[in-house]
Amino acid sequence: MTRLVVTGASGFVGRRLMTMARERGHDVLGLCRQPPADGTDLVGGYDLGSDSLPVSLSGVDCVVHCAARVHQMNDQASDPLASFRQHNRDATLVLARAAADAGVRRFVFISSIKVNGEQTRPGQPFQADDRPAPEDPYGQSKAEAEEGLRAVAAETGMEVVIIRPPLVYGPGVRANFAALMGLVAHGLPLPFGRVDNRRSLVFLDNLVDLVLTCCDHPAAAGQVFLVSDDDDLSLARLVRELAAAMGRPARLLPVPVSVMSLVARLLGRADLVKRLFGSLQVEVGPTRERLGWTPPVTVSDAFRRTVKAGSST
Secondary structure: OOEEEEEOOOOHHHHHHHHHHHHOOOEEEEEOOOOOOOOOOEEOOOOOOOOOOOOOOOOOOEEEEOOOOOOOOOOOOOOHHHHHHHHHHHHHHHHHHHHHHOOOOEEEEEOOHHHOOOOOEOOEOEOOOOOOOOOOHHHHHHHHHHHHHHHHHHHHOOEEEEEEOOEEEOOOOOHHHHHHHHHHHOOOOEOOOOOOOOEOEEEHHHHHHHHHHHHHOHHHOOOEEEOOOOOOEOHHHHHHHHHHHHOOOOOEOOOOHHHHHHHHHHOOOHHHHHHHHOOEOEOOHHHHHHHOOOOOOOHHHHHHHHHHHHHOO
8 A cells, every 4th residue: 555645636646546546545635726626635735736735745765747738729828937937837846855755755746748838740659768859838837847857756765757748648638638528429520531630639537547557667767658549540530539439430531631721720729630640659678668557548539438438427
């Protein structure tokens, strides 16, 4: 049994991490800003803008830091980079130093693949040891947090593990993935039949399984891990997998990508071109080899679980 503290414990990843950690017999305490009314083992009052913690970390074996100011498509902050740095870099390092001072053995940081960049070329997936190349304030703040954590580890001897997930999906997923699920569920024809890109995704339970592995695996200390379902999808296959999970036909129209890209740019949505039609692949071979880890849930099963949870809400 490992004594864990999880930040962001009421969030998408944190909630599932709390549940799976308890199921595996760990003693786990969650920190969040404001726990839900039915929250158990959750302590409120954890604020990324504060230098104080609502609990002592004495006697804790591992801290898993999930809390963050997340990437936002239409950021309203007057200085987005300063805000991301305050919440994602500075707050992370405050927590890490508090953990080291309390004698915490290991600190697991949930970073982002955006540290590597936004897009990959065919056959050239991101590697864990690539030089960071973030392209937005969120990714830059995560990269700076990683750099600061390495310094804390060097100064204190606390073991730091960094995990960079791509898009995470699963029961309760929101934003673009949920919107795509809605379009498929309604049977609307989608013009993605010729999109042959490759995107790495990670199912929520696969990510959490890796996080829990990293909490106590001897070979994880001091490492950076990329994670995915190890089954990269084109946008067209993603629609087909979702449709199959729903028991519906995949209505895909063979519209040329060049035509859709031109229309998106004319509409002032050039950002959609990269997100929908570009590739972003990660190499998980080193993660599997170093930790002896395999994603426990297949893509098809992951989509079924995600769709089933969505249809029951």
